[in-house]
Amino acid sequence: MGEKLILSVSPHLTGWRTTQNIMLDVIIALCPAAIASVIIFGLRALAVYAATILSALIFEFLFDRIMKKENTIRDFSAVITGMLLAMNLPVTIPLWQAVVGTFFAIVVVKCLFGGIGKNFANPAIAGRIVMLLAFASSMSAVPAFRGSVDAISSATPLAILGNGEGASLSLVRLLIGTHSGALGETCAAALLLGGIYLLVRGVISWHTPVVFIGVVYVGSLIVTGSPYAALQYILSGGLILGAVFMATDYVTTPTSKWGQIVFGLGCGLLTLLIRFWGSYPEGVSFSILLMNILTPYIDKWTRRKPFGGVAA
Amino acid sequence: MKLPHMRGVRVPHRKNTAGSRAVWMKNVKTVTIPLSMHIGAPDTPLVKVGDTVQVGEKIAEGGYMSSPIYASVSGTVKKIDTALMSNGYYIQNVTIESDGKLTPWEGLKPPVINDYADFIAAVRDSGVVGLGGAGFPTAVKLNVKDLNQIEEFVINGAECEPYITSDTITMTYRTGYVEKGLEILKKYMNARKIIIGIEDNKPEAIRAMHAITDSDPVCSVAVLRSSYPQGAEKVLIYNTTGKIVPEGKLPLDVGVVVMNVTSLAVLAEYIETGMPLVNKCVTVDGPAVASPRNVIAPIGTPLQDVFDFAGGFVEAPAKVVYGGPMMGIAVPNLQQPILKSTNAILAFNRKEGEMAKETPCIRCGRCVNTCPMRLNPPMIAKAMRDKNYEGLAELKVNLCMECGACVFVCPAKRNMIQRHKLAKSELRTWQQKQAEQKKREEESRAKEGESNG
Numbered sequence: 091m092g093e094k095l096i097l098s099v100s101p102h103l104t105g106w107r108t109t110q111n112i113m114l115d116v117i118i119a120l121c122p123a124a125i126a127s128v129i130i131f132g133l134r135a136l137a138v139y140a141a142t143i144l145s146a147l148i149f150e151f152l153f154d155r156i157m158k159k160e161n162t163i164r165d166f167s168a169v170i171t172g173m174l175l176a177m178n179l180p181v182t183i184p185l186w187q188a189v190v191g192t193f194f195a196i197v198v199v200k201c202l203f204g205g206i207g208k209n210f211a212n213p214a215i216a217g218r219i220v221m222l223l224a225f226a227s228s229m230s231a232v233p234a235f236r237g238s239v240d241a242i243s244s245a246t247p248l249a250i251l252g253n254g255e256g257a258s259l260s261l262v263r264l265l266i267g268t269h270s271g272a273l274g275e276t277c278a279a280a281l282l283l284g285g286i287y288l289l290v291r292g293v294i295s296w297h298t299p300v301v302f303i304g305v306v307y308v309g310s311l312i313v314t315g316s317p318y319a320a321l322q323y324i325l326s327g328g329l330i331l332g333a334v335f336m337a338t339d340y341v342t343t344p345t346s347k348w349g350q351i352v353f354g355l356g357c358g359l360l361t362l363l364i365r366f367w368g369s370y371p372e373g374v375s376f377s378i379l380l381m382n383i384l385t386p387y388i389d390k391w392t393r394r395k396p397f398g399g400v401a402a
Numbered sequence: 403m404k405l406p407h408m409r410g411v412r413v414p415h416r417k418n419t420a421g422s423r424a425v426w427m428k429n430v431k432t433v434t435i436p437l438s439m440h441i442g443a444p445d446t447p448l449v450k451v452g453d454t455v456q457v458g459e460k461i462a463e464g465g466y467m468s469s470p471i472y473a474s475v476s477g478t479v480k481k482i483d484t485a486l487m488s489n490g491y492y493i494q495n496v497t498i499e500s501d502g503k504l505t506p507w508e509g510l511k512p513p514v515i516n517d518y519a520d521f522i523a524a525v526r527d528s529g530v531v532g533l534g535g536a537g538f539p540t541a542v543k544l545n546v547k548d549l550n551q552i553e554e555f556v557i558n559g560a561e562c563e564p565y566i567t568s569d570t571i572t573m574t575y576r577t578g579y580v581e582k583g584l585e586i587l588k589k590y591m592n593a594r595k596i597i598i599g600i601e602d603n604k605p606e607a608i609r610a611m612h613a614i615t616d617s618d619p620v621c622s623v624a625v626l627r628s629s630y631p632q633g634a635e636k637v638l639i640y641n642t643t644g645k646i647v648p649e650g651k652l653p654l655d656v657g658v659v660v661m662n663v664t665s666l667a668v669l670a671e672y673i674e675t676g677m678p679l680v681n682k683c684v685t686v687d688g689p690a691v692a693s694p695r696n697v698i699a700p701i702g703t704p705l706q707d708v709f710d711f712a713g714g715f716v717e718a719p720a721k722v723v724y725g726g727p728m729m730g731i732a733v734p735n736l737q738q739p740i741l742k743s744t745n746a747i748l749a750f751n752r753k754e755g756e757m758a759k760e761t762p763c764i765r766c767g768r769c770v771n772t773c774p775m776r777l778n779p780p781m782i783a784k785a786m787r788d789k790n791y792e793g794l795a796e797l798k799v800n801l802c803m804e805c806g807a808c809v810f811v812c813p814a815k816r817n818m819i820q821r822h823k824l825a826k827s828e829l830r831t832w833q834q835k836q837a838e839q840k841k842r843e844e845e846s847r848a849k850e851g852e853s854n855g
Contacts, residue, residue: 096721096755097734099820101806103413103564103727103754107768107813109761165761207762207814345767345780394776396798398636400649 109206113166115293119284120173120335126277130235130267131181138273141185142192143172149196159205167206171195174214177274177331178375179221181233191221211382212342215332215375222375232270246270247326248371256319264325275328285334294338297350298357302333305358313366329361332374342382349385349392356381410629410637411772411807413728415603416564416687424571424683424696427711430500433475433702435461436487437494439742440531441538442467447496453479456507458677461496469531469539469742473507474680474700475500488724488733495739498702510676518549521590528672529679529742534558534569534633534662535725537743540669543661546654549592553657556642557584557598557666559607560626560633563726565687566746571696572664572683573600573607581614582674583666584621591659596621597642598663603628630728631805635660637774649801664745682740686712688748690719699740705747706736721755723748728806758815769808769818775801779808779818786825791832799825 128135146168154161162168175195179188195217203209222229232246247259247269263269267277274281288294303324310323324330337343337357344353357377364373381388438444445462449455455473463470481497513524526541546552557580561569573580587593598611602625615621624642626632636647638660645656653660668679682701686708687694693713705722709715723730724744740747769779778797785793802822809818 095719095732095734095736096757097732098721098757099817099823100723100730100732100804101728101809101819102721102723102730102732102748102750103810104758104812104815105411105413105810107811108815109764109813112764112766112813162762167764205762207764340764340766345765345770345778347771389781393778393781394770396649396777396801397640397775398646398648398651399798399801 109165109167112293113170115288115291116170116335117166117173119287119293120170120177120274122280122283123177123274123277123331124173126267126280127177127181127273130276131233131273135176135181135273137185138179138181138183138188139173139176141188142176142179143169145189145192146172146175146196149193150201153197153201154205157201162206165206168196171200171213171217174274174335175217178214178218178272178328180229180231180271181273182231183221183225183228187221187225187228190224191217194220207341209341210385211379212336212339215336215379215382218375219379235268235270235276246371247322248365251319251322251326252371256322259322259326261318261321261325264322272328272331275331278325278330281330281334285330288334288338294334295347295350297347298337298343298354299333301351301354302337302357302361303329305355306361309358309362309366313362323365327365327372328374332378333357336375337378337381342385344385344388344392346389346392346394348394349388352388352392353381353385356384409772410562410627410632410774411811412628413562413564413630413810415628417567417570417603418565418687418694419567419685419696420570420604420606422567422571422695423575424568424698425711426681426698427700427703427708428504429502429711430475430700430703430707432480432497432499432704433700434485434495434497434704434737434739435471435474435702436485436739436741437462437471437496438487438491439471439537439701440469441536442469442542444468444493445471447482447494449473449479449482449496451479451482455479455498456505457680458510459507460678461498467539467542469541470527470529470678471496472529472678472680473498474702476503476505476507477501486734488731488738496702504700506677512676513673515590515673518590521586524673525669527678528669530665530669530672531742532662533665533668533682533743533745535729535743535745537741540661540665543659544591546659551654551657552591552593552659553595554643554659555587555591555593555596556638556653556658556660557596557663558633558635558638558660559598559600559604559611559663560638561604562601562628562630562632562634563728563730563746565694565748566685566726568683568685568696568745569663570604570607572667573604574610576667577610577614579667579670579674580611580663582670584614584618586670586673587666588620593620597624598622599624599626599632599638599642601626601628601632630807630810631774631803634774634803634805636803649798679742682742682744684708684740684744685746685748687746688719688723688750689754690715690717690749690751692716701742702739704737704739705733708740708747709736709749715749717751719749719755720752721750723750728810729804757817760816761814763814763816766813768811768813772807772811774805774807775803777802779822782825783818783821786821786828791829794825794829795833799829802826 150168195213199213199216200209265279310320360377361373445464456476477500530540532538
């Protein structure tokens with residue numbers, strides 16, 4: 091006796107999942123696409139990743155230090171923000187611009203709102219959109235992929251499809267990603283592989299990505315009238331990257347399954363609107379950002395009825 | 403039959419003791435029996451210091467909403483005092499020093515049952531309460547106005563908590579008493595349909611229950627998926643009968659009576675032999691325990707003695723729990739006694755016993771999609787932060803049964819149960835105040851009406 095026993099409220103057993111190992115799983119899932127981007131666009135891609143990831147970690151570390159908050163860089167969420175932002179940039183982006191974008195993503199969108207779990211918008215998407223507006227010319231650059239010689243290198247697939255020259259884009263090429271575009275968005279196969287990994291590991295559920303991509307497919311089919319072109323549309327631009335990795339971000343998307351379906355539906359419709367009738371060629375980022383803002387309402391509308399609960 | 407299904411969470415089973423036939427612990431020196439091991443008012447002692455008692459002799463009883471308590475050893479009453487119990491209340495305890503003989507009381511005899519009133523009296527005299535952990539007096543539960551009201555009896559053998567196997571032991575090795583229990587329900591409660599719900603990770607128990615029910619048109623076995631909290635009353639009722647117990651109602655209101663399988667067997671044993679509830683089969687397990695096993699211990703035995711009897715510890719226990727790891731109650735010291743409703747005592751080492759550090763909620767939604775009551779813990783947390791009691795009422799935090807599934811799946815290791823307990827009690831206080839205020843307003847309005855008239 092004399093030894094004091096721990097007294098605490100039940101449960102006395104918790105599961106193996108931690109915030110950290112979830113984030114680690116997302117990083118692992120992003121790796122195939124990241125590796126593919128280095129192969130497709132060359133070693134400068136590594137410099138872009140290094141700039142965003144390191145600056146994301148440094149900004150979060152400094153913010154926590156200056157604000158005398160508990161240090162949160164060990165949860166790895168800043169690494170994901172850095173990786174995702176880099177994947178949304180062209181390989182030719184000046185590195186200082188990438189760092190400015192990261193500053194906005196980490197400090198303004200995430201830390202100022204209270205850090206992990208408190209931000210209302212996806213930091214990487216908000217960072218990308220700020221860069222799109224601030225650094226319009228370098229962001230809309232159409233970087234050539236390594237060994238590009240043909241006409242396709244001069245435009246992104248969405249631009250090619252928009253010009254009605256879609257016949258020159260094979261699905262295999264879209265899957266492998268040997269075409270112009272942002273770093274991480276071109277290799278659809280690698281992105282899908284990462285998505286499957288996240289599904290198998292139970293990190294994400296299928297609801298948002300499947301509905302999002304499905305709606306874009308059906309919409310493209312209706313607009314173009316061609317199943318083949320619709321397939322090209324869903325494999326082009328940032329759709330797979332956005333649907334698998336950004337529309338499934340826990341913090342800024344609905345928590346319930348029905349909410350996730352509504353979220354995916356909204357994202358898909360907004361993407362279609364912007365792609366076919368907007369002035370930007372791509373609308374994935376904007377659609378996710380807009381739906382991020384609606385998330386608290388979707389959560390409220392789709393809240394499950396308590397089991398056996400009666401109205402007060 | 404295709405059963406409706408409610409998803410749960412896959413907790414580790416750790417049923418290390420499923421095959422371990424219980425060993426009877428006879429060498430108890432002293433027992434300390436609390437006079438409240440049931441829901442309801444505490445009992446008053448019938449013995450005084452210096453009295454000699456024998457096993458099965460009644461030492462305390464109370465009013466309608468209570469259950470009598472019997473001496474679990476033969477010997478001398480040494481002390482009747484008040485002590486702080488693990489539930490946070492000060493309770494009277496009767497301490498009996500054993501003479502080591504465990505002599506049964508000479509007055510023990512099977513009850514004579516001629517009608518329903520006799521039966522309820524017998525249930526009461528058996529000392530049985532909800533042995534799954536709830537401790538609700540069984541005599542009160544089975545005392546219904548109209549037996550035709552009961553459409554189904556659900557016998558709870560789910561045992562969904564990790565580690566615990568005492569109900570499995572009842573079903574596997576005390577099958578005869580379970581069978582007699584079923585007969586009793588048919589005979590005295592007019593049972594027309596009895597469903598025994600068991601999780602599919604207990605094949606030996608399922609086989610034993612099938613053997614006694616297969617030729618019986620009234621009884622059936624429902625094999626349930628092993629997912630926590632399968633044994634929670636409302637979940638079990640839904641998964642075996644498809645019925646939903648509405649908020650504020652009892653299972654009886656939807657025509658269901660749920661009984662723990664061990665409660666049933668103990669009741670049958672009393673009706674057959676006249677020996678009331680004095681011993682309890684408990685699972686002794688946990689990472690700090692040297693050799694996990696099931697032990698039959700006299701009620702009131704200090705936990706320290708039970709652990710010692712079972713083989714002691716491999717390392718110093720940092721946390722000791724009554725019941726399972728999901729809903730069990732942590733005890734302050736090892737002098738705490740075995741209670742009627744104790745089905746396991748678990749000892750955790752420092753690594754498993756220490757609470758994980760909470761990190762910020764990342765809104766992953768695991769809790770939202772796991773909660774068997776379909777509550778929304780993040781919204782409850784927010785309403786609690788805002789002191790928004792209308793919101794808490796609307797979010798139905800009062801329905802939280804504190805099963806802990808949300809905490810188990812939470813990657814941020816946030817203890818929602820602690821928050822929900824607090825939210826429930828604050829909501830109750832607020833609702834009482836609201837009601838009082840409403841009453842006052844009505845009274846003053848009535849007065850005004852009088853003076854005006």
